[in-house]
Amino acid sequence: MKLVIDTNIVLDLWVFEDTASAPLRDLLADPGVVWLATHAMREELERVLAYPQIVKRLTARALPAEVVLALFDARSQTVPAAAKAPYTCKDADDQRFIDLAVAHGATLLSKDAEVLCMARRLSKLGVMVTRAFPGNMRAVASY
Template sequence: MNEAYAGRALVLDTNIALDLLLFADPAAEPLARALEAGRHVWLATPAMREEFRRVLDYPQIVPRRRFHGLEAATLLERYDAASHSVAPAPRAPVVCRDADDQKFIDLAVAYRAVLLSKDRAVLATRRRLVAHGVRAARDYTAGFPEPAPTLSPPPLAERGPA
């Protein structure tokens, strides 16, 4: 693990990257702010970038790109600007059912990163990943102990006894 990333490393699966860079998902706003502020560092391998590039041309994604007026090249530039490219990680002791998702797990284990994913196969490894210093979560606010600065506190009924 590179100590420069200790406690700040994130690994984002392709769906989270799409939420962040293409879909303008409001749930990705705290993540975008954390990356921009340098509180966390998004780590990605060339294979992850290549997967993102391929997905941008999927038939269900092209209309969304057009809706937002974004070319694939622009989204790849955003990907490159937001992420830090690192070498592929060695195979982790935690194995994912979906071989295409293994690269995300491998990198998260190598850097003891928080792994953000919407993929069921990846999220099914959560308990096993904890033993390797990795937290896996569906979104930024669920994956970190600190609250996002712009989120309101939960209603009193959800807070529990005072």
């Protein structure tokens, strides 16, 4: 199974330790699951980890941003950026996630409303879009 995971979900996984993302943390430990990412996605995560509200959370948890980046590096597989998908997201920052998911026929995990509203259109291209919370994890794992 191939996954593309947006930055907000990554933050839930390791910065906020959202209990709802625990099934995804478990899923990422499965060697049959491939999390696809690009250099631009990692750069975005690095930039977001420097936002004052995120730094405050990292500091409160005594969690260096470098640890989050190391988890990203260890769990994801870096691939080249994908060509533009046939559908365009209203939020340009999310387009790279859509493009990559379409190019690889991957499941796209996102909490972004602009991405989630594209689920029906992206399904026509073989991309499942989900928030990746417990109720959806079984569907993601069997997709």
